[in-house]
Amino acid sequence: MDVLEYSLFPLIILCFTYWYFKNKSTKSSAPTNWPLVGMLPGFVHNAHRIHEFFTDILLETSSNFEFHGPVFGNMNMLFTSDPANIHYILSRNFSNYPKGPEFRKIFDILGNGIFNVDYELWETHRKTTMSLMNHAKFQVLLERNVWDTIVKGLVPILDAFVERGTMFDLQDIFQRFTFDAISKLLLDHDPKSLSVNLPHVPCEKAFNDMVDALLYRHVLPESYWKLQKWLRIGKEKNLIKAWEAFDQFIYPAISQKQEKLMNKNIKDEDQEYDLFGDYIKAYNQWTNEDNSNSGNVQVFLRDTFLNLMFAGRDTTSTTLTWFFWLLAKNPLVETKIREEIQQQLHLKEENLKFFNIEESRKLVYLHCAFCEALRLFPPVAIEHKAPVELDILPSGHRVSPNTKILISVYTMGRMESLWGKDCLEFKPSYKFPAFHAGPRTCLGKDMAFIQMKMVAATIIYNYHIQLVQAQAISPTATVVIRMTHGLKVKVVKKVPLQSK
């Protein structure tokens, strides 16, 4: 026994030393591939800066990197930002890359909502949501709802901060804005989180806790996060609380809306556009198609609306935040946007007020500026895929059902080969990958632009946002990114431009 111990110990030390220096000498960003534990230590070490970590590695390795996990961890992964692979996965061979059971396990909180499901149920969700969003009544509701939230929520808060002259977190304001707006639009319920006293609304902040926990589930072995969940500790504890906060908010809101609908004399025109009715029909269709689909219609509605609220709150608020940060760094762009607003909306010396969806489409330069912010800071920064059947990607990489593929959209927006030498600069033009592509491309793109343009135009035309100096700005290590410490700003009122 002694002999074995004495001979094994130096051998292990020798192995580790060899692996360490072999990888160290290359000065590569890639994590060291250790015996037994693979690259996991390097991955965990960089987990707090996951997007920069992926970018460092992928820019060094022609956009593809094979990650070797621990021997017994089932954690082999392919990181990619290769446009040919991404096009192949999202479009050309779409049917081989469903969200799949791994994704459903990680995102269990989203239940049977659109983000989390495949095949027939996904098609039912997609068809129902698309037809509702394309309805003329939806557009009217959207326009009314966004302006109502601007006039009753955003403007009074900005005016209060102008008067007080104190700094505040602009990201928090945008999160409250998008949360109230999407809740009013879908559930006809105004949580009023965007009030001057900035009340704490648990469901609103629960989205941050949910997003924070989910990336860790990608990074850590499943057994580890499951144990944390069972023990109700760490990020899993926050996730459990977030789940409770969603349920406590969404179920009563659904019941109230259903009661209202029952008591209301529905007019003919409203019957054509019945958000709740259409999703209930979708649920019945799903349960009738296959008897094994069991469930409860209230749970189905909870899942449906939670997914849409998540889609509507986080992506749009984070884009607005990065956009205003980039604008403060590029005052020329802000001036151009202000001039465009004045010319296209025919403003004289008055302050900007209401403009409609059609008019918002004339703000082309503003649109490009948002696209550029989305290129540099795509809200959905990572996408997770796994093939159903063994496959060979255009890059030549073999992927099996056990391989997790992590697509870094964040890296894709920073590749010199795609965007040129000035790829890290903010130069509004008209191309970007942020809404993905193929059959599962974002359904809310148009809605997001309408909303963001109305908010941005109101702020840019009437106010000036000043960054508080010396604040650290970085993206969170999460699937949907935001600013780690928020965006600290002050706001002053602007004098209307002289008409030309």
Ligand code: HEM
């Ligand atoms: C700047 C804002 C937005 C960005 C960058 C964005 C981006 C994306 C991306 C990348 C996906 C694909 C995700 C995946 O497959 O896992 C997606 C899906 C989706 N988005 Fe958006 N989104 C935005 C705003 C919105 C809004 C306001 C809504 C409206 C509620 C919305 C509704 C959806 C829906 C329903 C899907 C699921 C599509 C499907 O699986 O078929 N999005 N979005």
